[in-house]
Amino acid sequence: TDWGQYLDERDAELIDVVLDVIRPIAHHYFDLRVRGIENIPVEGPALIAGNHNGGVLMSDTIFTALAIRDHLGPDRDLNMLGHDLLAADDAMRKILNRLGVIRANPATAGHALRAGRLVLVYPGSDQESWRPFNERGRICLEGRRGFVKVALQNGVPIVPLVTAGTHEQLVILRRGRRIARALRTDKMFRNEAFPVVLALPWGVTTGFLPYLPLPAQT
16 A cells, blocks of 8 residues: 555644654754744645755754744644655554655645645655765755646645755765665665765664764754
8 A cells, every 4th residue: 555645644642742852852952943934834735845864864854843833833734755765664654654754756745735734845855865974065956856846736835945954963975876776776665875874873884774863053
């Protein structure tokens, strides 16, 4: 079953609990600063298109959800489009659906937009999330414009989102495109990167392991 069908499994109470835990960490450990949140529509559907950072922890996504929740309240529904790898495990898929994460494809995005939701998309996907540390200040959408088509088809505005700092929570050494091709992860999981990173507490390892983020200002 396409995990994007689970739009109505979003659990607002669970999301509030998670964000309440995250809030002091975001503000005191990362010194989170938010600007321009008033540009998020108060009602109606909108596609929020952002740059993707930080690898598997998705802290940029969590901080965005926190900022929207604190500005617009718990009744403003937000769905985040997630990569297929996030749903490789069925138990993880169910947790993610409860947190508002749904599959990243045009049909799923359109479904959420027609339901009046805010939808957060990262067009650069794995290629941007795993860009090397020396490219951390760049936005790398890799020429992907499908999100524009989705917005036009559904008649919704695009709200640009830029996050900075979350890509300094670890040091990405290489995207690992050749490794991904050799392992055929590009074919099996729509994943064109197999990152090599320097992160706590592991040292040099694959980017697919959870890590202890450095306290980079966000």
